[in-house]
Structures are given as C-alpha cells and as structure tokens.
Amino acid sequence: MSKDFITFMRNRVSEPKLSTPAPTKEEWKDVLEAASRAADHGGLKPWRFKVYEGEGRQKVGEIYWQHAKSEVDSLPEDKKDSFIKKAFRAPQVLLVYTHVVEHPKIPAAEQIMAVSAAAQQALLGLSALGYGAMWRTGPACFTEQTNGLLGLEKTDQIVGLIYVGTPETSSATVKPVDLEGRFEWVSE
Numbered sequence: 001m002s003k004d005f006i007t008f009m010r011n012r013v014s015e016p017k018l019s020t021p022a023p024t025k026e027e028w029k030d031v032l033e034a035a036s037r038a039a040d041h042g043g044l045k046p047w048r049f050k051v052y053e054g055e056g057r058q059k060v061g062e063i064y065w066q067h068a069k070s071e072v073d074s075l076p077e078d079k080k081d082s083f084i085k086k087a088f089r090a091p092q093v094l095l096v097y098t099h100v101v102e103h104p105k106i107p108a109a110e111q112i113m114a115v116s117a118a119a120q121q122a123l124l125g126l127s128a129l130g131y132g133a134m135w136r137t138g139p140a141c142f143t144e145q146t147n148g149l150l151g152l153e154k155t156d157q158i159v160g161l162i163y164v165g166t167p168e169t170s171s172a173t174v175k176p177v178d179l180e181g182r183f184e185w186v187s188e
Helices: 003-011 025-035 054-071 077-088 108-128 144-149
Strands: 047-053 092-098 132-136 157-167
Touching (some): 025 108, 054 144
C-alpha cells in the first residue's frame, strides 16, 4: 500500500467555506462510480445520490425551513430566507441516501453502513480532484416530511448532505488523532 495514499487520507478535512467552481457532471460520475465500490454485503447497491446546484438547492433549503416550522409553531414567515440560505453555503449539495430494501440476511443497518462508506469514498474522491466538502446532517434529515420534500420513499434513509465546492481558504492544519483508548491489539 502506498504511504502517499495514507497521507492523503490523513490530510482530508471538512471544508466549511466553499465557493465555485464545483465538480462538473462528468467529475461527479467519476467520483460516484468510484464511491460505489464501497463494501456492500449482498451486492444490494443501496446507495443513491442526487446533486443539487443553482436554484435546485432551494429544495434542500426547504427541508430546513419546514423542519424549523415543525419545531416552532410561531416561527414568523420572514425567517424563511435565513433557513433556505443554509442550502446555499456551497455551490452544490450532494444528497446521499440509502434505498433500504427488505432482505432476509441484510438488515437495514448494514445497508445504511454501506451507503455511509460510499459517502466517505465520495469525500475522498472529491478531495482527490481538488474540491472541498462538508458532510452535514441534523434532525431535519431524518423525517418523513424531508423524504417527501426530496421525492424519496418512506423507507429511504438519508445519511448526509455533502456540501461541495472549492475551499475559500486553505485547509486548517490537520491534528494527529490520538488512538489511546481507541485501539486495541488482541493476539491471544
């Protein structure tokens, strides 16, 4: 295994400030095809992807707004733009979700883990192309209402909204991860 790739993995960071340019459709196809090589028990290929850009991001913003309204009954309508703008923090938003299928040997949790692995591979692929990304979730991602707003089935499960573009500033220095208490070697 190439140490260069290990170094590349260590240096990947989340990029919160993103602007244009963003990946082209062809770059997305390359990244998502590679991401689709994630471990997949049973070969179900449960991952699904949607890229939102331009005014299409309005649909993503709407999930934040609708969720906020469901949490606070008296939320004034003039607050809507501040919630919609959340989807415009990057030139593109990649919706990654699991198309969960009923299977006698592969529970939904394993299908969601496969899609999470594909999402991580997409982050690495985007980084390899020089793009920055930020994987976001939150309570708004995990509701039936959100599934409906984004045209997903009730059984589909969002694993993340990945904001994508070109980093506006240089990445922060990556701090080493301390594996103390997080790594164990068992030989007997």
